[in-house]
Amino acid sequence: xxxxxxxxxxxxxxxxxxxxxxxxxxxxxxxxxxxxxxxxxxxxxxxxxxxxxxxxxxxxxxxxxxxxxxxxxxxxxxxxxxxxxxxxxxxxxxxxxxxxxxxxxxxxxxxxxxxxxxxxxxxxxxxxxxxxxxxxxxxxxxxxxxxxxxxxxxxxxxxxxxxxxxxxxxxxxxxxxxxxxxxxxxxxxxxxxxxxxxxxxxxxxxxxxxxxxxxxxxxxxxxxxxxxxxxx
Amino acid sequence: xxxxxxxxxxxxxxxxxxxxxxxxxxxxxxxxxxxxxxxxxxxxxxxxxxxxxxxxxxxxxxxxxxxxxxxxxxxxxxxxxxxxxxxxxxxxxxxxxxxxxxxxxxxxxx
Numbered sequence: 001x002x003x004x005x006x007x008x009x010x011x012x013x014x015x016x017x018x019x020x021x022x023x024x025x026x027x028x029x030x031x032x033x034x035x036x037x038x039x040x041x042x043x044x045x046x047x048x049x050x051x052x053x054x055x056x057x058x059x060x061x062x063x064x065x066x067x068x069x070x071x072x073x074x075x076x077x078x079x080x081x082x083x084x085x086x087x088x089x090x091x092x093x094x095x096x097x098x099x100x101x102x103x104x105x106x107x108x109x110x111x112x113x114x115x116x117x118x119x120x121x122x123x124x125x126x127x128x129x130x131x132x133x134x135x136x137x138x139x140x141x142x143x144x145x146x147x148x149x150x151x152x153x154x155x156x157x158x159x160x161x162x163x164x165x166x167x168x169x170x171x172x173x174x175x176x177x178x179x180x181x182x183x184x185x186x187x188x189x190x191x192x193x194x195x196x197x198x199x200x201x202x203x204x205x206x207x208x209x210x211x212x213x214x215x216x217x218x219x220x221x222x223x224x225x226x227x228x229x230x231x232x
Numbered sequence: 233x234x235x236x237x238x239x240x241x242x243x244x245x246x247x248x249x250x251x252x253x254x255x256x257x258x259x260x261x262x263x264x265x266x267x268x269x270x271x272x273x274x275x276x277x278x279x280x281x282x283x284x285x286x287x288x289x290x291x292x293x294x295x296x297x298x299x300x301x302x303x304x305x306x307x308x309x310x311x312x313x314x315x316x317x318x319x320x321x322x323x324x325x326x327x328x329x330x331x332x333x334x335x336x337x338x339x340x341x342x
Binding site: 019020022023026042043044048051052055056057058061062065069070073075076078079080081082083084085086087088089090091092093094095097098100111112114116119120123124165167168169171172173174175176177178179180181182184185190191193194195196197198200201202205210213214217218221225226229232 | 234235239240242243244245246247248249250251252253254255256257258259262268271272274275276277278279280281282283284285286287288289290291292293294305306309310313314317318323324326327328330331334335337338339
């Protein structure tokens with residue numbers, strides 16, 4: 001394994017990764033700042049908020065943890081809920097086994113920070129040929145990671161001072177996911193899987209409601225892929 | 233603070249551990265193996281499009297279809313994203329344009 005970090009190649013990787021992270025930044029402004037405000041409302045200083053973001057790094061679960069902390073100290077329940085809320089992340093690793101294989105010393109960090117946005121970019125973004133893959137994928141994750149820590153900390157500092165009407169800004173993430181979806185859709189052989197993903201999740205949402213629908217959706221998808229593995 | 237310092241650190245650890253178990257599982261299960269099982273290779277091909285579809289549904293899960301403005305701002309802004317992407321094939325223009333349209337719609341129109 002190569003131990004040395006090549007600064008030049010790393011800069012090239014970050015430069016290539018940066019444009020892809022811009023929608024993530026805008027998409028996270030609202031949710032990151034809001035998270036910081038909510039944390040300061042229950043008495044956490046911005047430093048604590050940033051520590052939560054840096055160590056836990058799981059947007060929706062961090063927000064879900066707020067009312068859970070208010071209702072009392074229950075680490076076992078917190079661990080279970082956190083695993084279930086992020087159950088989908090287990091599926092994210094499978095297509096990235098190959099892409100992350102040569103991650104070297106960056107690989108643990110890349111896996112540590114593998115959330116929805118990073119997964120979506122890693123499986124979709126076109127890496128320029130002259131950029132080394134580990135620096136590109138590390139760049140995506142490292143830049144997004146710093147956005148989240150900074151924005152959540154900033155939310156705690158600014159608190160209610162924010163006057164800019166950012167209503168609707170979080171649509172940036174929806175728009176990003178639409179474009180990433182379209183990029184998969186363009187390849188005709190991906191279309192059956194695209195349709196399965198949408199149809200199964202939508203059915204599960206209608207049947208199970210918006211709090212737990214992802215788990216039955218993921219398990220059903222797995223079953224469909226198992227039985228359809230010869231055909232798709 | 234609502235929790236003591238040690239309690240807070242334990243809670244941070246618990247959230248992180250729950251998340252990390254799910255993120256590391258496939259890498260731990262298939263580490264070191266040179267040849268991946270055929271079904272895992274197959275999943276590696278079909279999961280990205282399928283999960284992008286799942287994430288898309290997840291994004292719009294709380295859009296009110298039957299009440300309020302019936303998801304009309306979401307529909308219009310999504311159409312802007314899709315059509316502009318078909319036309320220009322530019323990631324940032326479509327994301328920025330769609331978001332700007334959505335913000336205008338929810339702040340000024342609806």
